[in-house]
Amino acid sequence: MTTLLERPTAASAGPVVDKRVVRRRLGPGKRIPFSLAIGPLLLVGLWCLLSATGRLDPRTLSEPWVVVETARDLIENGRLQDALQTSAVRAFAGLGLGTAIGTLLALVSGLSRVGEAVIDGPIQVKRAIPTLALLPLLVLWLGITEEMKIVTIALAVMLPVYIHTHNGLRTIDGRYAELAETVDIGRPQFIRDIVLPGAMPGFLLGMRFAVTTALLSLVVVEQINATSGIGYMIHLASSYGQTEIIVVGLVVYALLGLAADGLVRTIERKALAWRRTLG
Template sequence: MTTTVHAPPDLEKSTDDRRVVRKRLGPGKRIPFAFWIGPALFLAVWAAGSATGVISPAILTAPWDVAIAFQDQWVNHDLLGNILSSLQRAVIGLALGVITGAVLAVLSGLSRIGESLIDGPIQIKRSVPTLALIPLFIAWFGIGQEMKIVTIALITLVPIYVHTHNGLRSIDGKYAELAETIGIGRGEFIRHIVLPGALPGFLLGMRFAVTSSMLGLVVVEQYNAVAGIGHMITLAEQYGQTDVIVVGLVIYGVFGYCADSAVRLTGRKVLAWRRTLED
């Protein structure tokens, strides 16, 4: 005789609720080229509004006029040189900010002494907008390339530090107890447990950092730049070339969106072992 064991009603209901939530909030099937659906929709609305006259050219240049201006800047002006100059500033500043922020976060997150020395000044810096420090940076470094790179580096340093530090502090203390129990050295503990545990926070900080680097780039290139997208926009503003201004803004936007997409894709590859709703 076979006896059927039924789960308690409350347990069955709880299981069913979890299944419903998972079905509603679960990852589902990945949509191909999902990153580009939003921008494509925005471009379609922009084109439709310009074609129907809803968006006046005095308010926003039509996308086809922007494409013509882009071609003119590429053929008759040094658009490629301006793009490369802006990319150089952004990449160097971002790299310095990311490296410095990550190192400070590790020192602060793994040591009480390091936290007491580092975390306070970083939080003070966090409350002071970096862009407000530009006049001081000009007095220190002049209005050349150094001032622009330092500004971008400081803007990107804060999100990297904050999110990496939070990632380190959120690691379960049981792992440290387990490492002591089985005799894992400090170096192996940091390499195999601490750094992988802080990686999600670091990647989240990277998403904020790349966006912040674009914000800093837009601002610093307004200060005596002789090359770069900001320099092109400044000249276009003087001559009333709205279409060229929009070209520069679109390039800034493409920079930031591509960088953010690259970080997201990297996170999916590196953190494949973590099942999240984003996946």
């Protein structure tokens, strides 16, 4: 009879597996490395193939090498940098203003029954009205100015920030409030130590939607009697059938969106690192 202190022999232990040579398998929730780049690269490859074989009419969509050459020319003469700077200022100004307003309204509505009664109703009405439908009024009130463009972007951004931050406040476990009352924590400390960390996941989720919304609004406002920006460059190119410039502008919009979303995701990983340490 064997005892618990006896070690199993090689024959009884079965085959020995060297853990160093075991390949890492993709389990549930694991992504393929560089998975986000696979789809765009395949599309670019298909674009190159169709253009090289003549299946794609250059008047419909310019060849990739023509687009690259056009981008280089735009960079050399400074036109692309100027347009990018103008668009980036508009986008981030509207994003910052809309984020501040949406967060403030969410805090007032989420922390007070009176605030919710006053604020949440109008916000839901605004939710039912697309921001771009307000453009005629905004043009009438503010004129075709930079302020109008920034306010339009801010109104579009405010909505996802408010909704997700407000939802984050409402889903905070009520036991934390009971604990705060038990240990006699003051309201300022309760907001700082419990409410704001609890609402942070919702706020950051809203920011990811807000970034996309800001770019969508930017595309529209830059084509309304604008004289600068990426949208104006695209609008002008469409009048002359310059598809290569249009594609360059679309790529710049895409890079702006990816950069902004990547920044929010980086902040999310750092700000919510405490969630991975729980449990």
